[in-house]
Amino acid sequence: MNKFTCVNDLSNLDDALKLAFELKKDPYKYQTLGKNKTMLLVFFNSSLRTRLSTQKAALNLGMNVIVFDINAGGWKLETEMGVIMDGNKPEHIREAVPVIGKYCDIIGVRSFAGLKNREDDYSEKILQQFVDYAGVPVVSLENATRHPLQSFADLITIEEYKTKKRPKVVLSWAPHPKALPQAVPNSFVEWMRKTDYDFVVTNPEGYDLSPSFMGDVKIERDQMKAFKNADFIYAKNWASYSEYGKILSQDKSWTISDRQMAVTNHAKFMHCLPVRRNMIVTDSVIDGPDSLVIQEAGNRLFSAQTALKLILDQLK
Amino acid sequence: MNKFTCVNDLSNLDDALKLAFELKKDPYKYQTLGKNKTMLLVFFNSSLRTRLSTQKAALNLGMNVIVFDINAGGWKLETEMGVIMDGNKPEHIREAVPVIGKYCDIIGVRSFAGLKNREDDYSEKILQQFVDYAGVPVVSLENATRHPLQSFADLITIEEYKTKKRPKVVLSWAPHPKALPQAVPNSFVEWMRKTDYDFVVTNPEGYDLSPSFMGDVKIERDQMKAFKNADFIYAKNWASYSEYGKILSQDKSWTISDRQMAVTNHAKFMHCLPVRRNMIVTDSVIDGPDSLVIQEAGNRLFSAQTALKLILDQLK
Amino acid sequence: MNKFTCVNDLSNLDDALKLAFELKKDPYKYQTLGKNKTMLLVFFNSSLRTRLSTQKAALNLGMNVIVFDINAGGWKLETEMGVIMDGNKPEHIREAVPVIGKYCDIIGVRSFAGLKNREDDYSEKILQQFVDYAGVPVVSLENATRHPLQSFADLITIEEYKTKKRPKVVLSWAPHPKALPQAVPNSFVEWMRKTDYDFVVTNPEGYDLSPSFMGDVKIERDQMKAFKNADFIYAKNWASYSEYGKILSQDKSWTISDRQMAVTNHAKFMHCLPVRRNMIVTDSVIDGPDSLVIQEAGNRLFSAQTALKLILDQLK
Numbered sequence: 046m047n048k049f050t051c052v053n054d055l056s057n058l059d060d061a062l063k064l065a066f067e068l069k070k071d072p073y074k075y076q077t078l079g080k081n082k083t084m085l086l087v088f089f090n091s092s093l094r095t096r097l098s099t100q101k102a103a104l105n106l107g108m109n110v111i112v113f114d115i116n117a118g119g120w121k122l123e124t125e126m127g128v129i130m131d132g133n134k135p136e137h138i139r140e141a142v143p144v145i146g147k148y149c150d151i152i153g154v155r156s157f158a159g160l161k162n163r164e165d166d167y168s169e170k171i172l173q174q175f176v177d178y179a180g181v182p183v184v185s186l187e188n189a190t191r192h193p194l195q196s197f198a199d200l201i202t203i204e205e206y207k208t209k210k211r212p213k214v215v216l217s218w219a220p221h222p223k224a225l226p227q228a229v230p231n232s233f234v235e236w237m238r239k240t241d242y243d244f245v246v247t248n249p250e251g252y253d254l255s256p257s258f259m260g261d262v263k264i265e266r267d268q269m270k271a272f273k274n275a276d277f278i279y280a281k282n283w284a285s286y287s288e289y290g291k292i293l294s295q296d297k298s299w300t301i302s303d304r305q306m307a308v309t310n311h312a313k314f315m316h317c318l319p320v321r322r323n324m325i326v327t328d329s330v331i332d333g334p335d336s337l338v339i340q341e342a343g344n345r346l347f348s349a350q351t352a353l354k355l356i357l358d359q360l361k
Numbered sequence: 362m363n364k365f366t367c368v369n370d371l372s373n374l375d376d377a378l379k380l381a382f383e384l385k386k387d388p389y390k391y392q393t394l395g396k397n398k399t400m401l402l403v404f405f406n407s408s409l410r411t412r413l414s415t416q417k418a419a420l421n422l423g424m425n426v427i428v429f430d431i432n433a434g435g436w437k438l439e440t441e442m443g444v445i446m447d448g449n450k451p452e453h454i455r456e457a458v459p460v461i462g463k464y465c466d467i468i469g470v471r472s473f474a475g476l477k478n479r480e481d482d483y484s485e486k487i488l489q490q491f492v493d494y495a496g497v498p499v500v501s502l503e504n505a506t507r508h509p510l511q512s513f514a515d516l517i518t519i520e521e522y523k524t525k526k527r528p529k530v531v532l533s534w535a536p537h538p539k540a541l542p543q544a545v546p547n548s549f550v551e552w553m554r555k556t557d558y559d560f561v562v563t564n565p566e567g568y569d570l571s572p573s574f575m576g577d578v579k580i581e582r583d584q585m586k587a588f589k590n591a592d593f594i595y596a597k598n599w600a601s602y603s604e605y606g607k608i609l610s611q612d613k614s615w616t617i618s619d620r621q622m623a624v625t626n627h628a629k630f631m632h633c634l635p636v637r638r639n640m641i642v643t644d645s646v647i648d649g650p651d652s653l654v655i656q657e658a659g660n661r662l663f664s665a666q667t668a669l670k671l672i673l674d675q676l677k
Numbered sequence: 678m679n680k681f682t683c684v685n686d687l688s689n690l691d692d693a694l695k696l697a698f699e700l701k702k703d704p705y706k707y708q709t710l711g712k713n714k715t716m717l718l719v720f721f722n723s724s725l726r727t728r729l730s731t732q733k734a735a736l737n738l739g740m741n742v743i744v745f746d747i748n749a750g751g752w753k754l755e756t757e758m759g760v761i762m763d764g765n766k767p768e769h770i771r772e773a774v775p776v777i778g779k780y781c782d783i784i785g786v787r788s789f790a791g792l793k794n795r796e797d798d799y800s801e802k803i804l805q806q807f808v809d810y811a812g813v814p815v816v817s818l819e820n821a822t823r824h825p826l827q828s829f830a831d832l833i834t835i836e837e838y839k840t841k842k843r844p845k846v847v848l849s850w851a852p853h854p855k856a857l858p859q860a861v862p863n864s865f866v867e868w869m870r871k872t873d874y875d876f877v878v879t880n881p882e883g884y885d886l887s888p889s890f891m892g893d894v895k896i897e898r899d900q901m902k903a904f905k906n907a908d909f910i911y912a913k914n915w916a917s918y919s920e921y922g923k924i925l926s927q928d929k930s931w932t933i934s935d936r937q938m939a940v941t942n943h944a945k946f947m948h949c950l951p952v953r954r955n956m957i958v959t960d961s962v963i964d965g966p967d968s969l970v971i972q973e974a975g976n977r978l979f980s981a982q983t984a985l986k987l988i989l990d991q992l993k
Contacts, residue, residue, distance in 0.1 A: 068876065070636065073397050081705050083733055093435040093457060097427060097464040101399055104425045109736045111729060114434055118746055119725040120951050129955040131854040136951030140963075140970060141725060147975035148729040222447040319436050319452030321446040331456075340458060343463035409751040409773060413743060413780040417715055420741045430750055434850050539764040585755060634776065635752050635768030639761040647772075659779035 079108030085149035102349035160290030197348035220247035221282035247271035371422030401465035418665035474605030513664035534564035537598035538631035563587035711740030715782035734981035792922030829980035850880035853914035879903035
């Protein structure tokens with residue numbers, strides 16, 4: 046594998062899943078694979094799970110790790126081509142990316158959607174610069190439209206906890222005080238479509254995800270109906286795609302509570318974190334026995350380690 | 362040892378001291394003990410000595426180290442239970458702590474007292490969340506009411522430089538422009554009470570430390586009297602405990618100067634650093650031949666390495 | 678070598694160059710030399726290339742690395758002697774430096790010129806504190822008046838790409854929206870004077886560099902004349918030395934463009950980066966086939982690795 050920016054970068058999802066479980070059983074099995082290899086993590090945005098789990102994953106494989114919060118310790122980057130750089134951005138991404146690539150063997154990069162301009166975000170301007178010009182393999186640490194390390198960890202978690210071959214999995218929109226990107230739900234949909242789960246998305250009108258991600262996935266407007274007999278509830282907020290970046294609803298009846306969970310098949314509760322308690326989900330549900338949010342976050346280590354292992358195999 | 366948050370976590374202080382001196386003589390003696398173990402340092406507040414010495418200590422033991430400035434690179438944490446999270450704090454400590462614990466083998470955490478609410482600070486709300494929910498051993502990197510790695514280094518330093526079996530050690534309050542926590546003096550008192558030193562605390566009225574830390578330790582209001590024949594002067598500012606968090610005095614006659622040092626028994630001068638020169642102590646004293654502040658800071662490496670060694674022994 | 682703060686710290690420049698090319702061919706040749714040695718990088722200012730390349734260089738030599746953004750994670754430092762520290766700077770550099778030296782084997786330090794006080798900047802107040810008090814070897818990561826790791830990488834690059842024994846090398850001032858230090862051009866001049874290249878500096882009136890750096894290097898006021906038959910163009914902005922720290926010109930006729938490059942001998946274009954496009958240099962030149970800026974940045978890894986190798990040899 047020479048990059049990991051979406052599910053299609055995996056040549057075989059089943060094999061990747063098998064490797065993930067193998068690494069979970071024995072995290073130090075390939076502890077010398079990454080000798081003399083350096084993973085460089087570039088953050089344009091905040092990160093807890095991705096930052097820490099990807100570092101640990103690289104260390105488990107014997108790699109060195111360099112973390113770079115580019116806006117804190119580096120120079121503010123210009124990303125437009127052809128401009129006269131007489132403002133407050135001293136460095137152009139066109140130099141920064143190939144230069145960073147000179148000092149490492151794999152780059153991870155996080156850059157969130159700006160939510161101002163849909164075309165810009167959905168063209169993955171920043172991620173694409175890294176893929177095109179870094180000269181080394183690139184791993185998405187969440188970019189404008191996808192968060193594949195999260196979705197892979199979500200899949201690992203469902204595989205780990207499912208009690209039937211074909212569970213019902215529901216992705217539910219939930220309210221939030223701020224406008225959030227669509228990267229996590231887009232990616233989750235993209236990965237679920239690779240499975241044969243009974244997969245449903247439920248969201249209020251105006252919140253349908255991009256058709257290019259949704260394809261023929263079923264949208265159910267009635268949240269209670271969607272939850273009926275569900276085995277896994279995946280909650281997430283996102284801002285509108287059609288009225289791009291807008292908050293159209295903060296309807297708390299969509300907050301995941303015991304009322305909705307009651308109609309499920311003792312469904313497991315999932316969320317990528319960080320989560321706004323009592324906005325996205327009530328304390329009672331997230332603190333209850335069916336909440337998997339910590340285990341799911343724990344699996345971030347193994348989705349990352351799997352992706353890095355597959356890339357290192359290729360670098361050898 | 363399965364945590365290090367106060368002196369009582371050490372099963373045997375004498376053995377710990379012996380180990381510290383053994384490590385000081387041969388810092389790489391246990392250089393493979395920490396193989397495939399990761400130390401994760403979480404900072405809610407600034408740090409120089411603790412940040413750098415604890416990293417070096419972990420590296421000397423062959424551990425990997427991840428440093429996480431949670432307010433810079435992570436998400437602002439909500440620490441209250443039961444709230445509706447619709448403000449500017451996207452993540453709850455109740456998720457953050459167990460998740461961080463998934464990505465490492467030992468957590469170090471620094472979170473200073475807020476000095477607004479004594480009950481909150483003295484209940485060690487944040488440290489306790491880590492101890493209760495991290496799932497891995499926790500080391501205090503200074504928390505609301507204690508700084509055990511500092512006090513341990515202080516003890517190592519006194520043991521190294523004392524010229525009599527039972528030296529006279531004086532903890533003296535000194536003035537400062539800002540309100541400071543009681544963690545360092547609380548901890549210093551707690552550790553000194555484990556020794557048979559002649560130990561005295563001197564501070565102005567209104568500055569007595571918490572009775573739970575002080576026990577029957579002697580308080581001497583007259584600083585000059587306290588200093589008479591002292592072998593070690595430990596200077597520190599702290600805000601009032603009784604009028605919690607308040608600055609009641611900035612009396613510069615308490616600044617440690619040649620005048621006070623003259624009545625001691627050629628006492629060594631100590632301070633945890635950072636130190637406000639010519640507020641806490643005059644240039645002449647801190648730059649003089651009896652100042653141990655750099656050596657004391659150097660011993661931070663060995664207090665940290667000892668604590669980590671004792672925890673790693675248990676993890677094996 | 679017991680420090681690396683200017684070209685004269687190298688006992689033999691030719692040998693250092695040979696070592697750099699040896700390391701470029703086989704970066705892991707000395708991968709155990711730095712075992713149990715820790716490199717500590719202290720940044721007072723932003724950094725991309727220096728931060729990342731120096732980390733990678735130390736890792737390639739088997740060292741551990743600790744990165745410390747002192748103004749972000751540490752305490753604001755007082756640098757004046759004799760002051761009463763009752764302001765917003767809690768720590769004095771006089772303690773910070775020897776303490777940092779206790780936790781590592783080599784210190785790298787970056788602190789830019791303030792451009793307010795020429796005497797202060799040219800006395801290298803901060804770097805000199807590190808050299809005098811750290812107790813361990815110090816490497817300049819760019820300080821007030823020099824950037825030796827950059828100049829060494831520049832020399833490596835010229836040696837790599839020159840097609841004649843004695844190329845013509847031109848250092849050209851170019852316009853910039855902000856006042857910049859003279860560290861890079863000073864250093865470049867200092868290193869070029871160690872070669873037998875045909876070396877010329879071209880800058881507008883008022884922009885002559887310090888005579889102590891320039892010595893008898895030729896200054897050509899007519900940029901086009903300077904560029905005639907040049908083999909390497911090294912572009913850089915700097916603020917005035919004589920009217921210290923002032924911007925006296927932003928004349929865009931000095932921006933390096935195809936017009937000036939046309940009179941050269943197919944000169945290679947160099948710049949230390951970050952570079953303001955269409956201020957310092959046009960897109961057409963920097964994106965053209967004769968631009969070496971990425972290769973030059975890549976050589977930062979080998980100038981750093983050479984310097985660290987030479988210091989480690991001495992530490993053994």
